[in-house]
Amino acid sequence: MSKLSLDLRKQERPSKYMVEQIGKQSPLLTLAELQPPKFLPRRQPVSMEFVNSNIQPGKVVVFIKPTCPYCRQTKDFLSQLSFKPGALIFVDITATGDTERIQDYLQQITGARTVPRVFIGQECIGGYTDLMNMHQRGELLMRLRQIGAL
Structure with a gap:
């Protein structure tokens, strides 16, 4: 060749x-x-690999920016719950240097590029407001138990 x-x-x-x-x-x-x-073999873009490698069944994964007030509120709220060790993960997308591409990919798979992006298992439930609405409807704890995170 x-x-x-x-x-x-x-x-x-x-x-x-x-x-x-x-x-x-x-x-x-x-x-x-x-x-x-x-x-x-064609490699996935780094942003795609980064996001996909962090989303895991049985875990709650939250993509955040540390300076975002909604991200801090999400982190504070979820940290009060009794998660099993390793079942709650906060992923700082600014630590990669590829923030824009990561947000573009999050938009492709979730419909929004804003943070926080909250994944329960492999399903994105949305951001902070969606998380709080789910909690107020009494659905959050049930979902967290279903995936084995609590």
């Missing part, structure tokens, strides 16, 4: 780039023609 390298210096036509094949030049190709080989 031949090795390809991409010369990112623009050639005569601005939409074309030069591809070198083991020292000899081959025809100019567009970026669309430069697909990764099919045998290489």
Whole structure:
């Protein structure tokens, strides 16, 4: 199998780039023609991996920003409940340096990019207001028991 390298210096036509094949030049190709080989696994974006790796069955996971007042209220409220060890996780999305992409991905999977984003098991219930409404309706503790978090 031949090795390809991409010369990112623009050639005569601005939409074309030069591809070198083991020292000899081959025809100019567009970026669309430069697909990764099919045998290489495609990696998920880091933001997707970060979010998906934190959402777990049997746990309550809350994506937060430490400076957000609703995140602090969510953390204070949930910390008062008697969770099993390791069943309540707060994930600071600002610690990654990829905050915007993480929020974009949260919007894709939950419909909102705001924080906090509260997951009970693998289901997002929403943010702080949704959490408090669920608690006032008497549904929160029941759900937490159902997933084995309490």
